Amino acid sequence: MTQAEADTQALLTVENVTMRFGGLVAVDSVNFHVNPGEIVGLIGPNGAGKTTFFNCLTGLYLPTTGRVVFDGAVLPPKPRKVVKAGMARTFQNIRLFGNMTALENVMVGRYCRTSSGAFTSIIRGPKFRREERETRARAQELLDFVGLSTVTDHLARNLSYGDQRRLEIARALATEPKLVLLDEPTAGMNPQETRQAEQLIFKIRDSGLAVVVIEHDMRFIFNLCDRVLCLVQGKALIEGTPAEVQSDPRVIEAYIGTGPAEEPAAATTGPDPTGGRTAPEPTGRPAPDEGDRHA
Numbered sequence: 125m126t127q128a129e130a131d132t133q134a135l136l137t138v139e140n141v142t143m144r145f146g147g148l149v150a151v152d153s154v155n156f157h158v159n160p161g162e163i164v165g166l167i168g169p170n171g172a173g174k175t176t177f178f179n180c181l182t183g184l185y186l187p188t189t190g191r192v193v194f195d196g197a198v199l200p201p202k203p204r205k206v207v208k209a210g211m212a213r214t215f216q217n218i219r220l221f222g223n224m225t226a227l228e229n230v231m232v233g234r235y236c237r238t239s240s241g242a243f244t245s246i247i248r249g250p251k252f253r254r255e256e257r258e259t260r261a262r263a264q265e266l267l268d269f270v271g272l273s274t275v276t277d278h279l280a281r282n283l284s285y286g287d288q289r290r291l292e293i294a295r296a297l298a299t300e301p302k303l304v305l306l307d308e309p310t311a312g313m314n315p316q317e318t319r320q321a322e323q324l325i326f327k328i329r330d331s332g333l334a335v336v337v338i339e340h341d342m343r344f345i346f347n348l349c350d351r352v353l354c355l356v357q358g359k360a361l362i363e364g365t366p367a368e369v370q371s372d373p374r375v376i377e378a379y380i381g382t383g384p385a386e387e388p389a390a391a392t393t394g395p396d397p398t399g400g401r402t403a404p405e406p407t408g409r410p411a412p413d414e415g416d417r418h419a
């Protein structure tokens with residue numbers, strides 16, 4: 125497929141997006157697109173600009189230059205409008221309402237699609253009650269979909285880490301998105317939870333949605349994605365199929381910091397350019413929620 129063909133059918137098109145923080149260029153002239161029904165991975169070493177890029181897509185940041193076109197319209201830099209347009213996301217740091225049940229957390233996600241205003245809600249009229257019933261039923265369906273049907277009434281804060289991540293995904297799905305952006309969905313998960321997360325993402329794609337995933341776990345990304353974009357110091361280093369990206373010496377160098385001449389054989393033939401390990405923990409990494417701190 126040519127780039128022009130890809131662009132015409134794209135659900136999301138990012139044109140030349142740059143995000144500066146003072147003198148720091150966190151995202152540097154990035155072009156990117158996502159087609160309907162695709163799973164696209166976004167990788168890069170710590171501090172590469174991945175979360176900042178997500179924040180530019182989802183209206184948390186207004187890019188310094190460039191534009192984001194979603195479903196044929198330029199997106200306004202307002203998270204609520206972006207959600208309404210059909211793009212939902214999860215965050216690197218879990219952001220659930222801990223003292224609400226799993227079901228209530230998902231219902232919250234659904235309210236952007238209901239139309240009862242403050243007055244109808246206070247008097248709890250028939251329209252409000254009908255919408256509330258539908259919201260509850262849909263939230264229950266989504267909990268079943270992500271595999272959380274047995275913890276519907278549990279407080280979010282009492283769920284296991286893996287379940288909290290799945291609950292976040294269910295809440296994102298409750299907004300009825302066409303595209304879901306997942307920021308490190310397997311961070312802190314054990315191998316079994318990671319496999320379940322992979323199956324869930326395939327299931328989301330099979331339900332007709334497009335998915336963009338930031339991850340440091342290279343095996344996970346290369347198994348999962350149709351296409352992968354690697355950012356390094358804010359710039360798009362390479363975009364291609366998992367096979368193309370994982371065998372590119374520049375990707376290996378960006379992660380491991382060794383020249384291709386010293387390191388290529390084992391790394392390029394295996395499934396993982398990091399030789400089986402996830403990206404090294406950063407030095408000078410921002411505080412855990414720093415990437416999202418304007419959220």
Ligand SMILES: Nc1ncnc2c1ncn2[C@@H]1O[C@H](COP(=O)(O)OP(=O)(O)OP(=O)(O)O)[C@@H](O)[C@H]1O
Nearest residue numbers: 145150169170171172173174175176177410414415
């Ligand atoms: N609000 C902000 N103000 C100033 N600098 C920021 C801000 N957000 C991010 N940065 C900087 O922008 C750069 C990119 O950060 P970002 O969090 O997007 O990288 P990342 O690829 O998501 O990293 P990680 O994999 O560690 O989450 C970093 O140098 C970071 O310190």
